Amino acid sequence: MKVAYKHLISYIPSKPSIDEISERFFQLGHEHEIDDEIFDMELTPNRGDCLSVHGLVRDLAPFYEIDLTSDIYEKELKELELGFVNHAPEACSHISFLKIDIEGEIAPYNRKLKEYFKDLNIKKNNFFTDISNYISYEMGQPTHCYDAKKIGDLSLEIIKEEKKFHTLLEKEIVLKGKNLVFLQDGKVINLAGVMGDLNTSCSSNTKSVIVECAHFNPEEIIGKSVKYDLKSDAAHKFERGTDPLCLEKALRRFIKIVSHHANIINVEIYKDNFVDYTPIKIPFDTKKIGDILGIFSDKKAFEEYLLKLGFEILDNKIIVPSYRNDIKNLNDIAEEIARVIGYDNIPVTPLKMPAVNAVIDIKILEQNVKNFLIKNGFFEVINNPFVNTEQAYAIKVDNPLDSNRQYIRTNLQRSLIENLLYNERRQQDSIKLFEISDVYSIDDGLKTKKVLGIICSGRVGKNYLDFSKKINIQYIGSLVKELLPATNINPINIDRKSFNTKLNNEIIYLELELNSLNDLNEDLLTNQNRSFKDYNFTKYTPVSEFPSSSRDLSFSIKKIDRYYEIQEYLLAYKSNLIKEIFVFDFYKNQKNNEIKIGFRFVFQSHQATITDIEINNIMADIISYTNSIEGVTIPGMHKD
Amino acid sequence: MSSFNDIKPPKLRPQFGAMHPINQVKEFLIDLLQGYGFTAVDGPEIESEEFNFDMLNIKKTHPARQMHDTFYVNNKSKVLRTHTSPVQIRSMLDLNPPLAIASAGKVFRKDDDATHLPMFHQVEGMYIDKQVTFSELKDLIHKIIYAIFGQDIQIRFRPSYFPFTEPSAEVDILSENGKWLEVLGCGIVNPVVLENCNIDSNKYSGLAFGLGVERIAMLKYGVNDIRDFYKSNLDFLNQFK
Numbered sequence: 001m002k003v004a005y006k007h008l009i010s011y012i013p014s015k016p017s018i019d020e021i022s023e024r025f026f027q028l029g030h031e032h033e034i035d036d037e038i039f040d041m042e043l044t045p046n047r048g049d050c051l052s053v054h055g056l057v058r059d060l061a062p063f064y065e066i067d068l069t070s071d072i073y074e075k076e077l078k079e080l081e082l083g084f085v086n087h088a089p090e091a092c093s094h095i096s097f098l099k100i101d102i103e104g105e106i107a108p109y110n111r112k113l114k115e116y117f118k119d120l121n122i123k124k125n126n127f128f129t130d131i132s133n134y135i136s137y138e139m140g141q142p143t144h145c146y147d148a149k150k151i152g153d154l155s156l157e158i159i160k161e162e163k164k165f166h167t168l169l170e171k172e173i174v175l176k177g178k179n180l181v182f183l184q185d186g187k188v189i190n191l192a193g194v195m196g197d198l199n200t201s202c203s204s205n206t207k208s209v210i211v212e213c214a215h216f217n218p219e220e221i222i223g224k225s226v227k228y229d230l231k232s233d234a235a236h237k238f239e240r241g242t243d244p245l246c247l248e249k250a251l252r253r254f255i256k257i258v259s260h261h262a263n264i265i266n267v268e269i270y271k272d273n274f275v276d277y278t279p280i281k282i283p284f285d286t287k288k289i290g291d292i293l294g295i296f297s298d299k300k301a302f303e304e305y306l307l308k309l310g311f312e313i314l315d316n317k318i319i320v321p322s323y324r325n326d327i328k329n330l331n332d333i334a335e336e337i338a339r340v341i342g343y344d345n346i347p348v349t350p351l352k353m354p355a356v357n358a359v360i361d362i363k364i365l366e367q368n369v370k371n372f373l374i375k376n377g378f379f380e381v382i383n384n385p386f387v388n389t390e391q392a393y394a395i396k397v398d399n400p401l402d403s404n405r406q407y408i409r410t411n412l413q414r415s416l417i418e419n420l421l422y423n424e425r426r427q428q429d430s431i432k433l434f435e436i437s438d439v440y441s442i443d444d445g446l447k448t449k450k451v452l453g454i455i456c457s458g459r460v461g462k463n464y465l466d467f468s469k470k471i472n473i474q475y476i477g478s479l480v481k482e483l484l485p486a487t488n489i490n491p492i493n494i495d496r497k498s499f500n501t502k503l504n505n506e507i508i509y510l511e512l513e514l515n516s517l518n519d520l521n522e523d524l525l526t527n528q529n530r531s532f533k534d535y536n537f538t539k540y541t542p543v544s545e546f547p548s549s550s551r552d553l554s555f556s557i558k559k560i561d562r563y564y565e566i567q568e569y570l571l572a573y574k575s576n577l578i579k580e581i582f583v584f585d586f587y588k589n590q591k592n593n594e595i596k597i598g599f600r601f602v603f604q605s606h607q608a609t610i611t612d613i614e615i616n617n618i619m620a621d622i623i624s625y626t627n628s629i630e631g632v633t634i635p636g637m638h639k640d
Numbered sequence: 641m642s643s644f645n646d647i648k649p650p651k652l653r654p655q656f657g658a659m660h661p662i663n664q665v666k667e668f669l670i671d672l673l674q675g676y677g678f679t680a681v682d683g684p685e686i687e688s689e690e691f692n693f694d695m696l697n698i699k700k701t702h703p704a705r706q707m708h709d710t711f712y713v714n715n716k717s718k719v720l721r722t723h724t725s726p727v728q729i730r731s732m733l734d735l736n737p738p739l740a741i742a743s744a745g746k747v748f749r750k751d752d753d754a755t756h757l758p759m760f761h762q763v764e765g766m767y768i769d770k771q772v773t774f775s776e777l778k779d780l781i782h783k784i785i786y787a788i789f790g791q792d793i794q795i796r797f798r799p800s801y802f803p804f805t806e807p808s809a810e811v812d813i814l815s816e817n818g819k820w821l822e823v824l825g826c827g828i829v830n831p832v833v834l835e836n837c838n839i840d841s842n843k844y845s846g847l848a849f850g851l852g853v854e855r856i857a858m859l860k861y862g863v864n865d866i867r868d869f870y871k872s873n874l875d876f877l878n879q880f881k
Contacts, residue, residue: 331831538879563647
């Protein structure tokens with residue numbers, strides 16, 4: 001909701017600065033941004049009463065003298081004879097209709113009205129609708145204007161059958177399910193609290209208007225504007241709750257604004273309250289309020305704050321104003337007082353909690369499994385549970401994000417395959433991933449199980465021992481045997497045929513139900529009471545989106561003193577284009593007293609696809625140095 | 641001079657994998673809370689509307705209950721929990737006060753854009769005892785924030801709205817660039833919620849708080865795009881060893 005600073009301070013004689021108002025709003029819990037003296041308010045959903053200039057000014061009353069006296073039409077109003085039947089009093093407890101007839105030209109809008117449209121960049125419509133929109137902005141009460149010439153007998157009903165409805169925004173919709181509507185001759189002319197229809201709406205020619213002003217039960221309005229994709233300020237307000245006792249005041253304000261711009265020849269009102277309003281009363285227990293907040297119970301101060309916020313105190317009871325539908329109990333009252341004091345001004349009192357805690361066994365098991373896999377080079381991944389098609393016993397999402405995510409996964413296999421293929425496309429040649437997650441099924445009732453999924457493919461490792469070894473069933477079998485000596489496992493080799501990949505590394509997948517594991521190798525159990533001081537939150541470097549390229553360099557070393565030197569030099573070689581260096585080959589030739597050692601250099605740029613020239617420059621630098629070392633040769637390369 | 645036989649093969653550098661950074665932050669927070677006396681508890685991700693909303697005083701009219709905010713499953717008989725707070729309800733129904741529990745896990749909201757994901761993680765804590773006050777809640781929140789972001793961090797409390805706490809607050813920290821960042825929601829447990837769980841609200845009161853794990857992880861690690869956590873990119877995961 002947008003509101004102009006100048007409109008707010010027009011009710012505050014001391015004219016506080018925009019920064020001061022902004023600070024007060026934050027203190028009160030009203031988040032906002034300011035752009036060119038316009039507050040863009042982000043109000044919490046319980047504060048429907050603040051969705052207007054008056055509502056916001058009312059909330060500022062504990063800090064400033066305010067004057068919310070409205071210029072309203074004060075004279076007695078004639079009764080409007082209207083054929084109206086309310087068949088849904090539980091959905092609409094209070095309703096009024098106002099009929100105004102005008103004649104002659106409409107004068108240019110006065111200053112307040114002009115500013116409203118200009119400063120808030122609001123599109124003008126027609127005279128009566130413009131006033132309706134302004135009243136909603138100023139007082140928070142939505143109204144709807146019908147062209148009186150197009151209105152006959154009306155009824156308000158909850159319909160359940162499908163009906164077509166042509167909105168005033170010229171959108172044709174089909175109402176489905178339960179809807180609260182105004183009907184005329186069996187036709188829907190208004191989706192109550194959301195939007196009227198095109199046929200009965202006002203135009204620039206309208207001289208006789210019927211203004212409908214109602215209090216709707218939020219439950220009947222909520223979700224309708226989203227369901228039918230109708231942007232409606234009225235619905236936004238009704239969903240959050242309006243003041244059931246402000247209808248006549250809003251309509252009298254309407255008349256007054258009309259009178260500022262046109263010659264009124266007739267005005268009549270229809271009023272109906274179907275449910276008597278009973279104000280909420282809360283015992284004024286100042287000690288309890290102090291206890292909730294942990295502050296001294298200052299009855300006088302509490303009373304002053306509440307009175308300024310519009311509450312009344314009678315017979316030691318707090319009477320909640322009709323516009324505050326969010327106040328139900330003493331905790332709500334304590335919050336009102338805390339907002340006025342300022343949360344940051346409430347003192348801090350040391351909390352002493354009893355020392356009770358226990359670690360759940362399953363967490364220890366889970367942590368030990370994780371530790372084992374991480375120690376063996378596996379990375380944990382987390383996937384969301386939504387998949388496109390699943391087995392018959394998969395749980396269906398009733399309102400999925402899209403058709404590709406309409407089931408909850410029953411296992412982790414598909415997610416982990418996607419993770420593996422994603423990394424293969426990013427040129428990873430040794431991929432070891434695992435995930436631990438709950439999975440669900442609906443076979444004979446809702447079933448949950450916590451499972452461990454392991455997927456791996458490619459090289460066993462990036463060192464001279466594992467570089468040439470490929471991950472296969474035996475690898476995963478012996479690894480898991482170490483973790484779970486007595487568990488029979490059945491890893492599977494996943495067929496690559498359907499994956500559109502040229503690689504031929506085996507993909508090995510294993511899934512185990514975590515809760516059923518009971519033979520964890522005791523030698524692997526670790527103490528779980530890790531201190532939080534052990535956590536290391538290193539700042540991360542964004543990953544490159546460009547392809548990598550690798551080069552291998554092998555050396556023959558006959559002067560064995562140079563063996564360590566060359567390792568130290570190459571493994572510590574720094575370049576922002578080098579992603580990784582490791583020894584992929586090592587061989588001691590006892591016969592010739594010769595060492596053969598191979599290094600792999602992986603290059604990647606963060607700025608662009610790395611070029612051969614960039615790689616060759618770095619390699620030339622490395623070769624130049626290594627070539628100069630006596631007793632070290634690069635096979636196939638002439639030494640200078 | 642060393643002899644040929646003394647030559648040792650190249651040192652095998654440990655090739656550790658890594659726990660997912662979100663789980664690292666989650667565990668850090670749970671460890672922290674256990675250190676204060678909270679007991680870690682778990683709950684199901686597929687919940688009833690009763691536990692996810694009704695018992696927590698989230699009325700049928702609350703926007704969060706609408707189909708565009710909450711995932712409903714199995715012919716609307718259940719929801720994917722929208723927060724970890726149902727675990728608090730289950731704990732209050734199972735245990736007698738005083739009780740101090742912390743829960744962590746996945747939660748789901750019907751969002752999917754550059755800054756919101758349909759699945760994310762929360763850590764929550766709740767403490768119920770005789771006369772727990774808002775000023776004590778502030779003490780606990782200060783301790784938590786200082787433990788996460790250091791003693792020098794500037795903190796502010798703002799009134800907010802959560803149906804299950806009253807008064808409710810959101811807590812911001814002042815970032816290096818001078819902007820306030822919301823990091824935590826908290827409040828005094830609404831007496832309606834206590835009564836829903838058969839706890840006498842005249843005798844007991846409580847505090848509760850919740851943190852978004854992704855938000856904390858982004859701030860701690862300096863990750864700017866929340867989606868990076870869930871691409872399962874080894875180049876990304878490799879940085880969190």
